[in-house]
Amino acid sequence: MCDTPNMRKHSSEVVDGIEAAPARAMLRAVGFTDEDFNKPQIGIASTWAMVTPCNMHINKLADEAEKGANAAGGKAVVFNTITISDGIANGTVGMKYSLVSREIIADSIEAVAGCEGFDGIVAIGGCDKNMPACIMGMARLNRPSIFVYGGTIKPGAGHTDIISVFEAVGQHAKGELNAIQVKQIEEVAIPGPGSCGGMYTANTMASAIEALGMSLPGSSAQNAVSDEKMSDCYRAGQQVLELLKKDIKPSDIMTKKAFENSIRVVIALGGSTNAVLHFLAMAHTVGVDLTLDDFVRLGETTPVLADLRPSGKYMMSELVAIGGIQPLMKRMLAQGLLHGDCLTVTGKTLAENLADVADYPEGQDIIRDFDKPIKADSHLIVLKGNLAPEGSMAKITGKEGLFFQGNARVYASEEDALQGILNGEVVAKDVIVIRYEGPKGGPGMREMLSPTSAVMGKGLGKDVALITDGRFSGGSHGFVVGHITPEAAEGGPIALIENGDVITIDAVTREISVNVSDEDMAKRRAHWTAPAPKYTRGVLAKYAKTVSSASEGAVTDK
Template identity: 40%
Template sequence: MTLRSSTNLTGTDNGLCRSLYKAMGYSEEELTNRPVIGIANSWSTLVPGHYNLRELADFVRKGIYRAGGTVVEFGVISCCDGIANGHEGMKYILPAREVVCNSVEIEAQAHRLDALVLLASCDKILPGMLMAAARLDIPTIVVTGGVMQGGGMFDGRKSDATSNDEAAGMYHAGRITAAQLRALEDVSCPGCGSCSFLGTANTMACVSEALGMSLPGSALIPAVWADRQSSAYEAGIRICQLVEAGITPRKILDERALRNAVRVVQAISGSTNAVLHLSAVAYEAGWSGSVMDLFDQMYHTTPHLVKVNPAAAYDMEEFHRAGGIPRLMERLGDLIDSTALTCTGQTVGENLKGYHYLFPDNPELIRTRETAYGLHGGVAVLRGNLAPHTAVTKPGAYGPHLQRFRGKARVFNREEAANEAILAGTVQPGDVVVIRYEGPKGGPGIREMYKAMKFLYGRGLAEQTALVTDGRFSGTNNGCFVGHISPEAAEGGPIALVEDGDEIVIDVPAGRLDLLVEEGELARRRAKWTPPPVQAPRGYLQCYARWASSAAQGAVIHCGEEEVER
């Protein structure tokens, strides 16, 4: 077995590199006779989903040393969507995904690491790590930090972080008191972990397991459980076995894995952000197909088997107790490609056959195909004259009566203006709130319109209004919403031409999003339209606004068609 690290750690001419490692206490035997395995750790005290990763790194380290590897560890940035939400900071969240990916690549390549264990949990950090794994193609396992447990009861279910924004809407509508609002924030997040609902963080943990990049059953173990630590220890052992077997991410992240991941997202009605992230992972893995088309196809052929918060009162800990992703994949049966390779060195089918469930089945939480909540998946792709290239919605988060919605546009050029109007009570039943210039280039950074939906919910309008945007949404949003509209407004997409009072039709069963305005009138409006200046401060956001692809392509940074193949 030839190790990458031998390039700079073996031979008479590499004394300098060995000397620098020895300055940190490494021995000759550790440097020359073992694979050097990097732990990419996004631990911080800024993000509750990452707060326990320093502890988990110790268990990964123990597993690696037991299996004969040498451990090196480095830090990776992490940002919290919840803390960044509703202000200018959210513009940095999706672009941070590219920085995470690039920083892992740089560390692994500069130091010629033999393998990686990627420690992450939250919304853009975990996808960035998966992108790096696909790009580097050295043996890799993903270890997530685990889910947060549910909080105190509020509005008929266990509360979570987003309950605070729903409560803010209720307060402005006079439905709760200031004291009730303030009390909620002390009980809604009882401990560390990725937020207890099926948002992007937990969706992507499920995706990582479905792709075969995380150990079976590990996606949803609560952050505070001992099983989380033992799973990290096992990952440390497994990564050494992957090095020995020569199993790298691109042997795992093929079309079979991508199809399985999309199938799982559809079956659980996961976050619409999964479309962006799986598109980006597929791009880094060199897959030439369209993830957007996979979502479109599988929406029609995947039964909806799981409902958890925000679609139901169950939280992620209860999903784990019910059997998590292994039970779900087992229930999906022949809709899952059981021949796909995983980070255990075995196939999906072999993993499922040998899987041991710790808790009793909950057939109400994870249903069978015969008792499914619905015959269609939870994430739908729409097209039409308002979204010529595609848009994305999540019918799994709202009832059938909202899947055909016709209303009059209330147009806002920024998220903040829409939020102010909703809280002021000027948005009325039957309105379609349009928030534009929030795409990858226009935002820049394709911010989440999470607060707008939560404020509509809090004011009792979630069942009577809709929201369409070239921005995106959090996985916890419910109500009728359509995001990722491409082309975006900043690139002259039709959403830039919408005016107050125009009628918009959302028709999920037909896969349509249409603006009911004559083509001649749209042509007149287009002739008067001029591109707005980029709303980006000097620095990274200007670069992202210049080079980011559309949401339909994953909002990744493209180097251009002339890009040299990796």
């Protein structure tokens, strides 16, 4: 963590004494009065931008958080950080910047809050990367902090969402939809503000952060446009002053036990594989020892209970309507799956927060009972073997099957793979291999949403598998394995696979292997040469030089 003595600059250091007159003059210009100089300063980190519906409303939410902090006796200062849109960038070169943006956002929150000397922080995020980034930025400075989720989008007409559009492209390639029908889906799927509507990465991370204890109860399960979300922001602004009085910091909340709670909740919800990457990064930032082995250990006794998209049928807004994740956590606590003594941003323990939570209404079938799970253990499967000696991540709910064996169909980029799928080159019993898309090799570890959606749209979801050193969107489903490490750019085994090699994926034994002997792999490695860097200057070049392995969270300050 960055919370060292020379970093502990707070607002009183900025505005006290005659020598602080220049600072006070600057602050008067942005609206401070004499009275404000004696109040705690609360930074409100807004990820507002018009580049994506996920964040287009967050400026209004930041205003509510500002009001709450001011009403509680603080002086709030709103500042912005960047965000990007995965949904727009997916399938393009622009997606290389997506995971990179997580580091940029965390860096910027740390830089602004550290420089300005804020006493507390409220950060509001609404899309896949800015949410873990907010947590990382706040954790680095380790000052009283609360995260607020921007909220989920409402369903489009016909129960559609952004994944409906991606899959329509594949259905068009198969001849099931014409161009007019694709356009009709495109026009209605995204009706307004909010994050993608299933248990994709945004809603996964919102749920994870609430379960971690860094959001107010209920924050993860509210519609983006709602009175509940406005109230959530106002109360967060108020509550950060209480955290300041009690000196409760992120490191007091984000303990190993809290991460275990969060991981279990994400498993129960059937959440995105991206959560694994972000969990590892957040834990690293706050100094908690978390590894892929922890996901294996916790996954053995945690069932998948939520029938949510992409693998299920319901949307997040429908989970919101029956009570969100609080009743689920109360059930899990009663089953002994959660640590009830973990501190949260309410100043109370998780068990205290859940004490008066009502159960789900009778007759709902979004959240299953423990005796009728969708899957008895985790869908987030860590696979190792001669193809991924340092590990890989699969999202297997059981609906895809638990075993796949097929012939490698190798592509050196996402674009090449997408064309191979759409033009019929990929056939049943193929294992699509997409390499040189890892953190260093991409660089940026792009999501393979376009290829996986094309596979589903072409009707090949149960007939082919896809493996990559890149990663997947929370909207991806099918028999897919990502985060393969070491990645191809570092000479990992995935760089040595050839067309026709037989690849085996076994979710029961947790193995991923290729039927090539060690001797033959060594011969191939002797002829392999590392590719030249794709970028030699700018943020992608810096990222490629500093980023760690996906098995370590793809952080840049390891």
